[in-house]
Amino acid sequence: MEIDPGIATTIVANIKDVLRHEINLFDTHGTIIASTDASRIGTEHEAAQIAAATKRTVCVDAEHRYRGARDGINTPVIIDGEVVAVVGVTGRREDVESYGNVIRKMTEILLHENVERAARYNRRIAQANLVHQLVGRDRDLEIIRYLAAELAWDVDGTHRVAIGALDMGHLPLHEADASRYTWPLDRVEHALVTASADECCLILDDAEAARTLEQVRDRLAVCGIGVRFGVSRAAASPGLLPECHRQARRALDWLAFTDDRPIMRAEDLDMGLIVPAMDRTAALSFVDHVFAGLDDVRIRTHRRTFDAYTRFNGSITHAAEALYIHKNTLQNHLNAIAHDTGYNPRVLRDYCVLDMAFRLYDYLQSTAAATAPLHA
Numbered sequence: 001m002e003i004d005p006g007i008a009t010t011i012v013a014n015i016k017d018v019l020r021h022e023i024n025l026f027d028t029h030g031t032i033i034a035s036t037d038a039s040r041i042g043t044e045h046e047a048a049q050i051a052a053a054t055k056r057t058v059c060v061d062a063e064h065r066y067r068g069a070r071d072g073i074n075t076p077v078i079i080d081g082e083v084v085a086v087v088g089v090t091g092r093r094e095d096v097e098s099y100g101n102v103i104r105k106m107t108e109i110l111l112h113e114n115v116e117r118a119a120r121y122n123r124r125i126a127q128a129n130l131v132h133q134l135v136g137r138d139r140d141l142e143i144i145r146y147l148a149a150e151l152a153w154d155v156d157g158t159h160r161v162a163i164g165a166l167d168m169g170h171l172p173l174h175e176a177d178a179s180r181y182t183w184p185l186d187r188v189e190h191a192l193v194t195a196s197a198d199e200c201c202l203i204l205d206d207a208e209a210a211r212t213l214e215q216v217r218d219r220l221a222v223c224g225i226g227v228r229f230g231v232s233r234a235a236a237s238p239g240l241l242p243e244c245h246r247q248a249r250r251a252l253d254w255l256a257f258t259d260d261r262p263i264m265r266a267e268d269l270d271m272g273l274i275v276p277a278m279d280r281t282a283a284l285s286f287v288d289h290v291f292a293g294l295d296d297v298r299i300r301t302h303r304r305t306f307d308a309y310t311r312f313n314g315s316i317t318h319a320a321e322a323l324y325i326h327k328n329t330l331q332n333h334l335n336a337i338a339h340d341t342g343y344n345p346r347v348l349r350d351y352c353v354l355d356m357a358f359r360l361y362d363y364l365q366s367t368a369a370a371t372a373p374l375h376a
Contacts, residue, residue: 003027003085007114008034015087015106019099020092025107026074028083029054047074048086055083056102061093069230072096073338075104079111103359120186126150128194131201134238135161135245144238153192158206158236161244162213163252166198167226184219188212200227203241206234213263229263230342250276257366275363283360290341290357304341304360305333309345 003025012023012034025034030049032040046066047058057075060066073096074088087107089096097335130147149366185193191209191361194201204212214228220227230252232244247266254272255264264272275283291299304323309330312318320330334345341357343350 003033003111004114004118007111008085010114011087011107011110012036014110015103016198018106019089019096019103021072021096021099024048024074024088024090024101026052026086026088028085030068030086044068045074045088047217048088051076051086052083059093059097073100073122075100075143077104077107077111079108079115079325084111097294123151124194127192130195131192134192134203134241135201137242151162151192154205155238158234159238159241159244160204160206160209160234161241161248162202162204162209162229164200164202164229164250164369165252165256166195166200166220167228168198184223185216188216191216201245204231207238217262227262228252228255231263233266253367257363271359275359278360280364281362287357287361287364290343290353291361295339298340302333302337303362305330306337306354306358308343309334314346345349 008025012025013036015023016036024032024037024040024045026045026048027033030045030047030052032043032045032048035041045068047060047069050066051058051074053077055076057073058064058066059073060069060071062071070090071092072088072090073093076083076088077085077087085107087103089099089103126147129152130144130153133144133147145155147153163334185195188202190205190212192203200216202212202216209231213231217227217229230248230250232247232251235241235244251264251266251269252271253270253276255261258272262284294302305319308319308322309316312322316327316330320327323330325333337354338346338350341354343354343357345351345354
């Protein structure tokens, strides 16, 4: 087992904070790889070599001298029956001998923690690579098979793709990053997971998809982070996962635009199948055709009237009451829509055109963060 020098340095610093003695950490060949006395790093230590070879503590004092060693104790660190390091405390034998078990246990605990942390990190990287291979355009089947085997992921299972938009709320900027929520997404059962600063992507076992997403939402909520998911249809072949990824993206985009529910499934999309998939240039042309010459204020005024008229299935009385206006005023507003657009909301064919135009207008506005406003 190779111990990272950074981890070794952290271990000796942590132990010194407790014991207030100079601490050395050796590899299994007796070379000092970390020390609170930097001048000793890289030197050989005969007592540590013996401790590693015999799996017993070796003390150094006036009667027991070893090459490269100072007074103190050196005890082997054993994990799963194997010596992985030796840890030493410098000082008079009678002062430090009682620390033998303490430093060994502390080192074992710290190594275990770092081994587990490294394993989680490696698993996280492997999952991210596998997810990118499965949903991306450039796929390498050998890499997919290798990573799937490493992660014990069932290539032949039925899966769904979920994309989650993360809401950091009012977290400080230094906390609103991937490290803030990495731990809730570690070891999510029945899923492959990858995450960035504002989004996560999961490939879910179909049978456990709903439960897994609820589990992830609950875990993130503990960290003060909200999440909304777009979820694809089920796919029985890995070759279908790129399309599933597109479905999940479409569902998430539509969810952000239309609804406040936490999860939108591709099966539940209606207009969401059409509007996000429409060519943006064509959508802009359609909106400009219907609302030609109208500014945003006028369009939104008409939108308010149209929404009330729609919500109450064309009832003038109820729509007027909802808007706190007289029925005649509502009639005038409907007439204004017909005058400004050439489409009369009280004519079914025209109503359908207006309904699509308002939907597209709102959708284009909501997705136009990186583009110029639709109307000056």
